[in-house]
């Protein structure tokens with residue numbers, strides 16, 4: 001193999017088990033850095049105004065068709081996007097191109113009540129606030145005290161004023177607020193096998209036992225999120241992994257437990273995607289999982305992602 005990265009034996013044997021996986025293409029894609037992309041933050045200034053400021057500074061970029069205010073950088077900036085004045089002022093938010101998708105799929109709108117159950121560091125919370133035009137109520141929750149700090153910093157930097165930040169274990173969130181939210185996002189903790197180009201340690205750490213354990217945590221988070229959702233509301237579940245136990249399996253679990261949950265198709269223009277698996281090893285998944293969005297890193301030379309959109313019967 002000509003790839004730059006060498007997978008651990010455990011990762012390699014997992015990849016071999018995926019019937020639709022091209023291992024060489026996967027290793028090639030994750031050997032390359034993710035494309036540099038950003039969102040324009042319309043909570044600070046209009047999109048036109050920010051575009052013109054960036055162009056005046058020599059930035060070249062093109063629109064990402066699947067996100068309202070998402071762009072891909074085409075040239076490198078003098079100091080790097082992360083230390084640019086535009087980033088520090090919150091005019092832009094640096095984010096992976098496919099990571100911008102779950103908040104769009106959630107369809108948050110002004111004056112809604114929205115919960116982001118696993119919110120830190122706030123990429124999707126700040127995007128949701130933007131789509132809500134800073135109105136309504138956005139509850140941004142995370143379990144980790146260390147990760148609450150970057151969440152607060154990003155919320156402040158982006159000028160979000162409709163949010164409440166909570167630190168609690170999302171598995172039990174429904175005990176406090178049952179059926180109160182128009183929209184709930186679960187951007188779940190996962191094995192991160194779709195974004196290993198950011199940090200190869202996730203791939204080195206991969207082991208089957210961890211994925212099985214995370215899958216149980218994801219199931220509990222999703223059930224709690226569903227309990228928090230109003231009848232007629234929308235729930236989005238997303239991960240940046242390619243592991244069927246953390247994706248298709250978790251959605252099948254929800255559909256088995258909650259008979260009033262309906263899976264809606266996630267239709268995306270401009271991105272290559274693939275059909276989720278209906279069975280893996282000896283596990284049969286619900287045939288409904290076909291409606292979810294799934295891509296591997298080499299499908300778009302970007303992140304690997306899984307997104308499910310669920311409606312609770314009204």
Ligand SMILES: C[S@@+](CC[C@H](N)C(=O)[O-])C[C@H]1O[C@@H](n2cnc3c(N)ncnc32)[C@H](O)[C@@H]1O
Pocket residue numbers: 117118119120121122123124125141142143144147168169170171187188189190
């Ligand atoms: C994939 S990250 C979320 C990324 C975030 N949504 C964003 O777009 O910036 C998953 C997050 O889930 C949090 N988490 C892990 N276990 C949790 C739990 N039991 N309850 C709530 N949050 C949890 C982690 O601390 C981590 O910040």
